[in-house]
Amino acid sequence: MKNVTLLLYDGFSNMVLSCLLEPLRAVRDQGAGGLSWRIVTPDDGPARSSSGLNISPDTAIADCDRCDLLIVVTGYGYREHARPERLAPLRRLTRGARAIVGADTGSWLLAAAGLLDDQGATIHWAVLAEFAEAFPQVQPSDARFVRGRRVSTCGGASTALELMLAIISEQFGPADAFLVSTMFVHDAERQQRSGRGANWLVGKGTARLREIVNLMVETIETPLPLEELARRAGLTRRTLNRLFQAELAMSPGRYYQLMRLTHARELASGTDYDLGEIALRCGYANASALSRAFRLAFGHPIRKARGSRPRQRES
Known part of the structure; x- marks a missing residue:
């Protein structure tokens, strides 16, 4: 794993983002040569977190090429983000990603895009029941995180950290x-x-x-x-x-x-x-x-x- 793309949507949790990004930073600092990441947003503008922090993207989605890992991060507003007419940026990025992670309520968007059909997945515990009802083709799980062959999912901050540790253990x-x-x-x-x-x-x-x-x-x-x-x-x-x-x-x-x-x-x-x-x-x-x-x-x-x-x- 060398290239990581983080797709941030408005309403994301700062804590979830930190638990996903800081482990990568720590691995890079320990000498993992070539490990890099970039932040992108669906409209190429700043993404506003649930606490009001604005984060600007590093590049436009149109300029993104392939990546080893795509991490989709959203919190509040996931229903609006998952509307069919708004899924094009996500679909574009997933086509070029070798592996994908849906964090917090990011699983909702992945399910809406058809990427979780007929496989296990989890999401933030507060919306798990609603998730199961909205996507009967997905096998909902109350596990802290779920690893798939290509797509993995997790809930909130602590589970995001656990999933990243599992990925780091596997990769490094x-x-x-x-x-x-x-x-x-x-x-x-x-x-x-x-x-x-x-x-x-x-x-x-x-x-x-x-x-x-x-x-x-x-x-x-x-x-x-x-x-x-x-x-x-x-x-x-x-x-x-x-x-x-x-x-x-x-x-x-x-x-x-x-x-x-x-x-x-x-x-x-x-x-x-x-x-x-x-x-x-x-x-x-x-x-x-x-x-x-x-x-x-x-x-x-x-x-x-x-x-x-x-x-x-x-x-």
């Missing part, structure tokens, strides 16, 4: 998805004390999983062997692995490592610690070990996170 790998998920709530100096950050990923998980992740947070400077982690949780190593695979789609060792490396990145970008100190605070023996692990996980050196700070030599 779980390491980038993990890093993006933590950027919204991660504070390098207070993370371990507050219990926020990496364990945000398991907000819907079981109490046992939260307990294990909290233990990982508490031991981030001196990581426990997985056998000991399982023993403290009252599980076998095999059960521990099944739990993480079922709820997070990754092994406990991988999750533990990503938690430590994410913390290292935040310390690198948000503090004056040298890499040796950062390594010790994240459970690595030295700066060289941290640098190797970081590059293997994220595909670029940790020094990219240091911004304009003086850089220490890495091996």
Whole structure:
């Protein structure tokens, strides 16, 4: 995925837009070369959000060529936007899109354009019943988001973020998805004390999983062997692995490592610690070990996170 087009309609939610766009920005900043996006509107003029914020398009729809992902974002006013005579800009863009996302009430427009016939879809929970009644050819779902072969749908802001994380994991790998998920709530100096950050990923998980992740947070400077982690949780190593695979789609060792490396990145970008100190605070023996692990996980050196700070030599 390289080129993303966001089609904004009047009445869109600023929060939904942020939850769709900021994850892409975070992936780009982590070194996803060539990832870009543009904002367009159906009439080529500014789109006005539900809170009165005007956003101008980057280009005219007539000048848009193909894109890897088209994201259709609308909130209030979706019935008017979905009138047949107003669907031409949407149809033009969908013809050139490899994949499509309908966010908030964007699913209504996609259904009106016939793009959701005979497939599952969801929409903002407040209009789900009406959506099912208006489009009997669509299979309505109360899932937080629905992935399709070409068209995916989600509801409000939190579900938009979850869908984007799923897309990022698929397109760029779980390491980038993990890093993006933590950027919204991660504070390098207070993370371990507050219990926020990496364990945000398991907000819907079981109490046992939260307990294990909290233990990982508490031991981030001196990581426990997985056998000991399982023993403290009252599980076998095999059960521990099944739990993480079922709820997070990754092994406990991988999750533990990503938690430590994410913390290292935040310390690198948000503090004056040298890499040796950062390594010790994240459970690595030295700066060289941290640098190797970081590059293997994220595909670029940790020094990219240091911004304009003086850089220490890495091996």
